[in-house]
Amino acid sequence: MTRTEFRQVIRARRNQLSEQQQQDDAHQLLDTLLKVDEWVNASTIALYLSFDGEINTQNLIQWCWDHGKRVCVPVLHPFSTGQLLFLEYTPSTPMRINQYNIAEPALNQLSIVPVATIDLIATPLVGFDNNGHRIGMGGGYYDRTLAPFLHTTTGPMALGLAHHCQHVEKLPTESWDVPLPCIVTPSKIWRW
Ligand SMILES: Nc1ncnc2c1ncn2[C@@H]1O[C@H](COP(=O)(O)OP(=O)(O)O)[C@@H](O)[C@H]1O
Ligand SMILES: [Mg+2]
Known part of the structure; x- marks a missing residue:
């Protein structure tokens, strides 16, 4: 299968999850994240506002606010x-x-959080595989965000969030794809 076909197949799977399954997954994802030290210890966390069947992040955002973490979200x-x-x-x-058609904060210079000051970037993804490779929607936005930090020990850690149905054995990758060191699903913490 091509990358485009993987995107289509996995997005269709994700969109077939019931409302109940979506709610259960979102609830369990937070429970699982509480076992991830980088999540618990981060002061500034980048999250994203879910759409297209992505695992709902609203409860994660609320948990961050309740625990005094600074939350930021992407803006084009x-x-x-x-x-x-x-x-x-x-x-x-x-x-x-x-x-x-995704919600984003209205642009305001005073609210910009430099990427280098973010502790943890929770990345959306369409699919991931056994090696921590991810494909997104096809815009390459997170590859570009993470590329400057790929061979450094500084900068944010990337943490993929996904439903279990977004896992496949092996994805076709491209030279610019940035693999993720950790992906969390409702029931499992994957690390590479
Ligand atoms: N670091 C980068 N610098 C410039 N262009 C990039 C970078 N990373 C990805 N791209 C471009 O973004 C486009 C989409 O990337 P792709 O990996 O297919 O999307 P996604 O990661 O969203 O699935 C590609 O044309 C690719 O060349
Ligand atoms: Mg990519």
Whole structure:
């Protein structure tokens, strides 16, 4: 299968999850994350606002707020095409809908969180495999965000979040794909 076919097949699987399964997965994902030291110890965490059957992150965001963590979420860069900015996200952040129909904070320079100051970036993904390789929606946004830190010991740690049905044995990869050191599903912590 090609990358495009993998995206189609896995997105269809994800969209077939029932509302009950989605709720159970979101609930169990938080329980599992509480066993991940990097999650518990992070001060600044980048999350994302779920869409298209992605595992719901609202309870994770609420947990972060309740535990005094600074939460930021991605915003499409206004003129640097293909790049993400991360903006602080609080219960009172004014929001807008971007070109992909995803909610994002309205641009505000004062809320920009430099990527190098983020402890943990929870990355959305369409599919992942036995080696920690991920495919996303096809925009390469997280590859670009994570690439500068790939061969350094500084910068944020990336942590993939997924439903179990997003796992496949092996994905076709490209040279620019940044593999993830850790992926958490509702029932399992994968590390590489
Ligand atoms: N670090 C990077 N610098 C520039 N372009 C990149 C980078 N990483 C990925 N891209 C580009 O983004 C596009 C989509 O990447 P892809 O890996 O297919 O998407 P995704 O990771 O969302 O599944 C590709 O055309 C790729 O060349
Ligand atoms: Mg990629």
